[in-house]
Amino acid sequence: MNYHETRDWLSPYVDEALSADERARIDAHLQDCTECRGELDRFRQTLTLLQQLDRPRAPVGFVDRVLAQARPLPWYRRWLARVFLPLPVKLPIEAAALVMLSIGAVYLFQRTPELRQAAREEMPQATVRPETRTSPPPASSPEGFRARSAERAPQAEPESDKPKPQRKVAGAKPPLPSSEPVRPSESVPAPSVQAEAKKEEQAAGSVAAPRSADLRAPAAPSPASPPAQNRSDVSKERAQDAVSPLLRPSGAAKSALGTAIVAGRLAVKDREAAEQALSALLNRLKATELSRRRDSAGLVVEVLVSKDAYPELTQGLARIGSWTLEAEPAELPAQVPMRLRLLE
C-alpha cells in the first residue's frame, strides 16, 4: 500500500468501517510512512473541528408554529377554505354561478304558469261587493275621491293600500290597439274573469298586474271618452271611476288590463227603447251585465260577453243605434269585457 492508496482509505479507517485485513494493511503502512501519519493526524483534527461545531438551535416558537400548522382545523374552517379558497379564483366563479341561478329561477318562474298561479294564490284575494259599484260618484273634487276611497277600502279590499309599490313597478302603459289613447280609468279589468285577466297579465309580462287584477271587483268598465271631450267631463268621469272598485285600477293594472277591454259609443234616438233593446240583446246572447249607471254624458253599461257572441253583439248594437267602436284589444279574451256608453 502506498501513500495515495492510504489517503483513499483514511475516511473509513477513521470511522472504523474497514475489515480487519484492510485495517491491518493500513496500520502497517502508517508505521513506516511519516507523511501518511501526518495526513491522518490532520484528517482527524479536521473531523474533530467538525464535530465541535455548535449545533444550530431551532428558533424560539418553532414547535408552536409547527403544531399550529399541524393542528386540524375545525370542520367549518375546512369547509370554508374548501369553498372559498383561493378567493381570486373561486369568488368570481361563485358570483357568476349565483347570477346564473337567479336568472334561471326568474326564467323558470316566468315560464311556469303553475308557479305563478301559486304565487298569486298566496296574495289576499279581493272581496267583491257588487252593491258598492252602483253607488253614485261622490264628488269631482280630490277630497271627495279620497274620502270615498277611504270609506270603501275596508269593505272591498282591506289591503288595497299595500300593493302600491307593485303598481309602480309595472307603471309602463302598453299602447292599446285603438287609435285613441285610453285614459287610466278605461284600463279596467273584468274582475269576474280573474283567470282571463291573469292570462292577459302573463301576456303583458307584468309582475304587479295579477295583484291589481285580484283587487278589481267585478264591475263594468266605464266607456272610453272621445278625445274631444272637455276637461270637466273628464274630471267627472274620473270621479265616477273612483267610485267603482273596477274603475280604480292602479297604473300597472290599467296597463295590463286595458288591452283586454272593448269600449264604444252607442248613439240612439230613444234612450229608453234602446236600453230595453240592449237588455234583450244581452239576455239573448247570455252576456253578463256587470253594471249600469247614469252620468251627465249618458248611460254607461258594463257587460261581459263571450268571445263567440261578441260579433253578434256588435251587430245587434249597430241595429239598436249608431255603434262606434272606440277601443278594442288586438286579441280578444274568451270573455270579452265591454263598456258601452249610450248617448241620446
Place this chain on the structure above:
Amino acid sequence: MRDEAGGDAKEFVDRLRAGEPKAFEELVVTYQHRVFGVALRMLRNAAEAEEVAQEAFLRAHRALADFRGDAKLSTWLYAIVSRLCLTRLGSGERRMARQGEETLMRLANSEGDPSDALERGEVEAALHRAIAELPEDRRIVVVLRDLEGLSYEEIAQALDLELGTVRSRLHRARMDLKDKMERFLP
C-alpha cells in the same frame, strides 16, 4: 421512544401512528434542533431553514399513519428534511441570497456573548465556509455523518444511496475540508 437507545419505542410509534397530538408534539420537541440544523447547514439561511424544517415535520405528520417502522424515526425525519433541502437547492427557486456563514455563525454562537463569538469565530467561520463550498451531494453526507452522527447505513437509507456511494462521497468531502482547513491546523 428515543432512538438514542437503539430504536424507537413501539408504544411511542403507535401513539404517533394513531394521530395522538401529544405524541407528535413530543416528536417535534425532540427533533426540532436536529432537523433545523440539517436544513440550516444545507441552505445556509435561517428563514429558509425554518421553513423547510416546518415543512419536514408537517410532511411527517401527514405520513405518520403510514410509517412502518422499517427505519428509525430520526432516520426517517433526516430523510425527509434532506430531500426537501436537496429539492430546494436544485430547484433554483431560492429567494434569498447566500448569506451562509454569517447566518450560521450567528446561530451557532447565539447563546454566547457576541463579541466573544467574533473572537473565536475565525476557525469556525473558515469551517462553515468550507462546508458551504462543498457540492450539495457531498455536503449532505458530511452533515449527516460528522454533524448529526448517522451511520453509513443510515445515510444510505436516508438518501436512498448505495453504501459505496456514501463512502466515496464522504471521503471526498472530508478530504476537501481537510485541504481547506489545513492552514488552521497545528
